[in-house]
Amino acid sequence: MRAAPRARLRAMALGLLGSAPEADRAVRAAERTLASYGPGPRAHRGPGPVPDPGPPPEAVLARVCLGRLRAREARRTEPWDPWSDSPGPTPAERLILVLHDRFGVPYETLAPVLERAPAAVRQIGVRARARARAAEAMPAPDPAHLRTAVDAVLAAAREGDTAALRSLLDPDAVLRADTGAVRGGVRPAHGAPAVARVLAARAAAARPVPVDGAPGLAAAPDAVYVFTAPAGPITSVDVLADPPHVSRLALART
CATH class of the missing domain: 3.10.450.50 (Nuclear Transport Factor 2; Chain: A,)
Structure with missing residues (x-):
């Protein structure tokens, strides 16, 4: 796999999905996508156009896991108890909390995955961290x-x-x-x-x-x-x- 050890990608997927079998499936899906791109300019030899190196492996894995997290949310049909259940982070928030905060993936890498500007992705992270710290840490609503x-x-x-x-x-x-x-x-x-x-x-x-x-x-x-x-x-x-x-x-x- 290009540019990122497989063990690191699996750890990322496990942090996002919380299930070893799901993490393994996500990494394999990311590997298949990455294999469709060329080896990149430095590895290229000979005449002809330089193959497209494709997105960073972390971005490919993030896209795969984001799709699975969103599908998981879409399948939720159980009633919700506002005083017994604590709503967790959204898929986008989880992506930032795990990949950026725990693994150091730059906001610029995550921005195309979330279809947001890097500044907007940074703001989602601020909101997610505030919620994770405690409800009272959230800024007062306007x-x-x-x-x-x-x-x-x-x-x-x-x-x-x-x-x-x-x-x-x-x-x-x-x-x-x-x-x-x-x-x-x-x-x-x-x-x-x-x-x-x-x-x-x-x-x-x-x-x-x-x-x-x-x-x-x-x-x-x-x-x-x-x-x-x-x-x-x-x-x-x-x-x-x-x-x-x-x-x-x-x-x-x-």
Whole structure:
């Protein structure tokens, strides 16, 4: 394998996927992709064009593992308990925490994999580390920014404009639903397109309502939509409809 020891790539894959068999499959998939590229300019001999050396091995492996992490998130269908479950990092956040923080892979290498600018990838890492340290370490939300985002979601949902909804969401946005919301027909979703479809179908009849003092939405029958948008697009939507969960929220009834 070019430029990176196989053992290092396997350790990266294991850190990302958490399963030795999955890590081995990911490394083999990365090897197959890397084998399709040429040996690179330094190894090239003889006449003819210089073969394409391809992306760095770490980037190829990152792309393979990111696809598997996103597929894993997309398959999640179990209800979510907001006071018992601690949501883990998104696939993009996990990629940065493992590959950059533990293995020193540069942001510039990860940026094409995540289809972001290096500065945006760096910012995702800042957000992920803050969440990992503790919830209280997160920066205080900006109510004005969140209000703008929630108003835009409601307007787009009422128009049935899924393209506008996608533009308001982080590409790795997640929608979590507790047991009551699942009983009411809401299904967990991962990724901007999937979350946008749920919002387009379910949030059109919602009304704005402060939730614990922050902008949110309420929809019949007694479902509450809680949004997270630290600085930029919406990263998560939590739908709560279980009476014990809703009763723990401070709602301004209108």
